[in-house]
Amino acid sequence: MRRRTEIERLYDEHAPSLFAFLLNFTRDENDTRDLLQEIFIKIARGPDLLRNVREERAFLIRLAHNAAVDLIRRRNTRDRTKENFVAERVSVFASTSDPDEELFRKELSVALGDLPEEQRSVVHLKLWEGLTFDEIAGALEISPNTAASRYRYGLDKLRERLRPLYKEITNVE
Amino acid sequence: MNEDNDQFEKQLKRQSLQQIPSAWREEILSAASQAQPVRRSVSDHAFLSVLNQRLSSLLWPHPVAWGGLAVVWIFIFCLNFSSRDQAPVLADKASPASPEVVAELHQQQRLYVELMDLKDSGDADRQKVFVPRPRSERVETLTA
Numbered sequence: 001m002r003r004r005t006e007i008e009r010l011y012d013e014h015a016p017s018l019f020a021f022l023l024n025f026t027r028d029e030n031d032t033r034d035l036l037q038e039i040f041i042k043i044a045r046g047p048d049l050l051r052n053v054r055e056e057r058a059f060l061i062r063l064a065h066n067a068a069v070d071l072i073r074r075r076n077t078r079d080r081t082k083e084n085f086v087a088e089r090v091s092v093f094a095s096t097s098d099p100d101e102e103l104f105r106k107e108l109s110v111a112l113g114d115l116p117e118e119q120r121s122v123v124h125l126k127l128w129e130g131l132t133f134d135e136i137a138g139a140l141e142i143s144p145n146t147a148a149s150r151y152r153y154g155l156d157k158l159r160e161r162l163r164p165l166y167k168e169i170t171n172v173e
Numbered sequence: 174m175n176e177d178n179d180q181f182e183k184q185l186k187r188q189s190l191q192q193i194p195s196a197w198r199e200e201i202l203s204a205a206s207q208a209q210p211v212r213r214s215v216s217d218h219a220f221l222s223v224l225n226q227r228l229s230s231l232l233w234p235h236p237v238a239w240g241g242l243a244v245v246w247i248f249i250f251c252l253n254f255s256s257r258d259q260a261p262v263l264a265d266k267a268s269p270a271s272p273e274v275v276a277e278l279h280q281q282q283r284l285y286v287e288l289m290d291l292k293d294s295g296d297a298d299r300q301k302v303f304v305p306r307p308r309s310e311r312v313e314t315l316t317a
Contacts, residue, residue, distance in 0.1 A: 007205050011198060019193035037201045044205035094189045105188055127185050159181055166181060 007044055014057060015040075017129060018064050024092045024124045025068040027113055031075075035067045058131070061139040065121060072117065100169050104162070111161040119154035126151050 004012070015036065022032040042063065043049055053059045092112065093105040112120055121140060125131045133151070137144040159166075 005206075007209070008202060011202055015198070015201070016193045019197075020190040023191060033197060033201075036197070037204050040201050040205040041208040044209040047209075092191055094191050096189075101188075104184075108185065108188060127182070128190055155178075155182070158185070159178070162181075166184060170180065170184065 006047065007040065010043060010050075010056070010060075011040065014060050017057065018060055020092065020128060021061060021121075021124055022064055022068055023090065024112060024120060025065075025117065026071060027090045027092075029090060031071055035064065035071060038067055039063050055135070055138070057129075058135055058139040061125065061129075062141065065140055069117070104165055104169055107162055107165055108158070111158050114161075115154050115157060119150045119157070122147050122150040123154040123158070 018036060018039065019032060022035050023029065026032050026035065039060065050056060050059065091106060091109040093109055096102050096105065112123070115123065118140075122136055125136045125139065126133075131139065133144040133147045136142075136147040136151075140147065142150075
């Protein structure tokens with residue numbers, strides 16, 4: 001049996017997380033694939049990039065974040081209307097057979113898309129990557145306090161937006 | 174209120190994210206491997222491991238026979254090298270150069286010396302060109 005190469009190991013361990021993070025950021029599958037490919041090409045060209053890295057995931061998220069920010073800048077100058085169009089089209093969540101959950105996921109995806117990018121990144125990394133504020137701060141090159149406040153603002157906006165639907169699902173008064 | 178917030182966070186965390194399309198793996202990894210710089214040591218290592226594998230599969234059925242054959246070949250090589258070592262001894266034993274050959278060599282040497290003298294005198298006739306030199310060197314020339 002053929003041994004797994006280093007780049008294959010990195011892909012298998014980190015690509016699913018990077019995919020979700022980038023999809024939440026770009027809201028476009030093609031852009032997400034391009035960015036993911038760009039990241040892995042960068043690693044393949046410079047295998048020493050990861051030599052002294054303690055937290056591979058945090059390092060790769062930083063690469064992904066920087067690449068996504070560059071893409072958004074390019075996209076903004078290219079086509080300002082595209083982002084809003086794709087935000088409605090692409091969902092970052094998997095489909096489910098439960099109609100209430102499906103509706104909640106759809107609304108959550110749209111609400112996330114409406115958050116500013118910096119809040120969206122922090123909310124994503126905190127909720128779905130389970131990173132601490134220190135780890136998020138390291139990955140996004142911001143202070144832990146900034147990460148915490150962005151998370152709080154982002155979560156407040158999501159709660160406000162999804163409150164009726166959330167109450168309906170959970171029957172919380 | 175805090176409990177409500179925690180519940181809301183938990184509800185968000187429960188939402189499973191979209192999975193990466195499986196077809197992307199091959200596509201992205203192939204693009205990455207094409208961009209990878211060629212590492213000679215790695216390819217050499219791969220070549221050696223393949224060679225080792227091939228040899229192992231070839232020699233495995235009769236290792237004793239192959240081992241015996243290897244010993245025969247080593248013996249042949251040793252014999253060949255030991256006979257080759259005698260060649261310089263034979264050369265040492267060769268007769269010294271004859272007086273005619275020595276005389277001819279001396280003649281050629283004299284001719285060469287004469288030619289060199291002619292070349293030097295031709296150079297001396299040429300007009301000397303002034304080449305500025307450091308002051309310290311000029312003093313050395315005067316004192317010499």
